[in-house]
Amino acid sequence: MTFSEKVFATGIVPVVVLNNVEDALPLSKALLKGGIDFMEITFRTECAADCIEVISREVPEMTVGAGTVLNVSQARLAVGKGAKFIVSPGLDEETVRWCLDNDIPVVPGTVTPTEIMKAISLGLKVVKFFPADVYGGIKAIKALSAPFGQIKFLPTGGVSESNLGEFIGNKSVAAVGGSWVCKKDDILNHDWDKITALSSNAIKIIKETRS
């Protein structure tokens, strides 16, 4: 399966912020138990690379990637630790080219037609649409998918249980990104059961919407 087929099959990429490497394994297992086998660990904390390393080594069923990747050196570090894909809030051409040269799926953030055209010219088929709620949400994706029918979007930012269905119901949406299934406080409180419950509910909505 290609990256875009895999990410479509799951339908959701949790955006994870981890402050302690000890939380990496229980969190990844809680997501898996809820049916989510994708996660993006953001390079916003010191331990992000170590969290990626431990998950990629110990939980092979989980496809773990790195998020908030701003440059080539972070991409190289993440991939060296086992990241299977790279997500960026915006489009850094050098980072995209490095990933493509190294056969690493890369999903840069785009919101304007010009940015999407840049992504297409680099050979990409999936882009992040971020911050989705601020830049017009599903209405904007519908408008952008007219000229860019070959592109699939990963809307992220402001996606939640309440609007998940409207995003997933659109054929130009590969999957959604979001932090609502693994909120900061739930991680802090080690509320793994809640994370599993939120994950399985998200998967249920995705399946129901697509069926």
Ligand code: 3PG
């Ligand atoms: C982020 O970068 O934090 C993501 O866009 C997550 O957004 P969310 O918290 O609104 O899901």
